[in-house]
Amino acid sequence: MSELNVLFRKRIGMPESETITFDTLDRLLDLTALAIPFENLCIVEEGTYVISRRSVMEKILVRNEGGLCYELNLMLYFFLLENGFDAKLIRGVVYRHDVGAYYTIGRTHATILLTYEGQTYLLDTGFGSNLPLKPVPLTGETVSSRNGEFRIKKEQTEYGDYVLEMKLRHKDKDWRIGYTFDSQKLVTDETELNEIQTIIAEHEQSPFNKSPLLTQLTERGNVTLTNSSFTQWVDGVMTKETIDDERYKELAKQHFGLS
Missing domain, CATH: 3.30.2140.20 (Arylamine N-acetyltransferase fold)
Structure with a gap:
């Protein structure tokens, strides 16, 4: 293998x-x-x-x-x-x-x-x-x-x-x-x-070269992180949190395993 x-x-x-x-x-x-x-x-x-x-x-x-x-x-x-x-x-x-x-x-x-x-x-x-x-x-x-x-x-x-x-x-x-x-x-x-x-x-029209975007499916929905917000879908219910740089780094590590 x-x-x-x-x-x-x-x-x-x-x-x-x-x-x-x-x-x-x-x-x-x-x-x-x-x-x-x-x-x-x-x-x-x-x-x-x-x-x-x-x-x-x-x-x-x-x-x-x-x-x-x-x-x-x-x-x-x-x-x-x-x-x-x-x-x-x-x-x-x-x-x-x-x-x-x-x-x-x-x-x-x-x-x-x-x-x-x-x-x-x-x-x-x-x-x-x-x-x-x-x-x-x-x-x-x-x-x-x-x-x-x-x-x-x-x-x-x-x-x-x-x-x-x-x-x-x-x-x-x-x-x-x-x-x-x-x-x-x-x-x-x-x-x-x-x-x-x-x-x-x-390219200026590229959606991915402006700011960080991380998203991933979870067992019960998905999570999406940008440098200004954190959005979670759990069993069809959405919650959105406004975040700062410190919180962004914390969530990137916690939910996406990225430091």
Whole structure:
């Protein structure tokens, strides 16, 4: 078993002896979401680095940090390959609900397509707190998890041929768009992920280069931390606290294991 395989299992609490099958991917995705935060600290602290298998492994599995989509899904992608799955990396464009349109800064969302028994599924552990926690088939069928309902619609957009839609538990009454992606345009080189990182770090319209953001699913909801507020969802009830720098550092360590 490779170092990556051992360290990933250790980080998420999955025994080395456990065989990963298609039927246990739900558990794998759930454990990953509970263990590894979505966070942009290396972007806001100007600590970007060359994205590679080794560097992402060091960041997430050795230093026990979190990351953004191009780090979290890259790590999961390598883990899936190590465990015998037919996985591919693709890029997508996230929908901006504040303006009712897709982001125009490029295909900055990295995610995974997995093929199993002739069927293709979307897997994503890098979409903040909007995680399906299950493989989502490209057939349009709705999947339900403790985080809500998710489905993929075949729809030609400017940026792809499919759209992920979601209805988050306790938050959404109606279906809303998550992102669009191109199922035919595979990421074949890690330089594409470095390109995503550059856009996210430098573009004025990037949502992740202004201030710190950390979010993670919990057993009963999720937590989100910025440098000015801490929001918790527990069993459908939201509480929000205004915080200062000292409290921010305390909460980053307490809830996200980051110092």
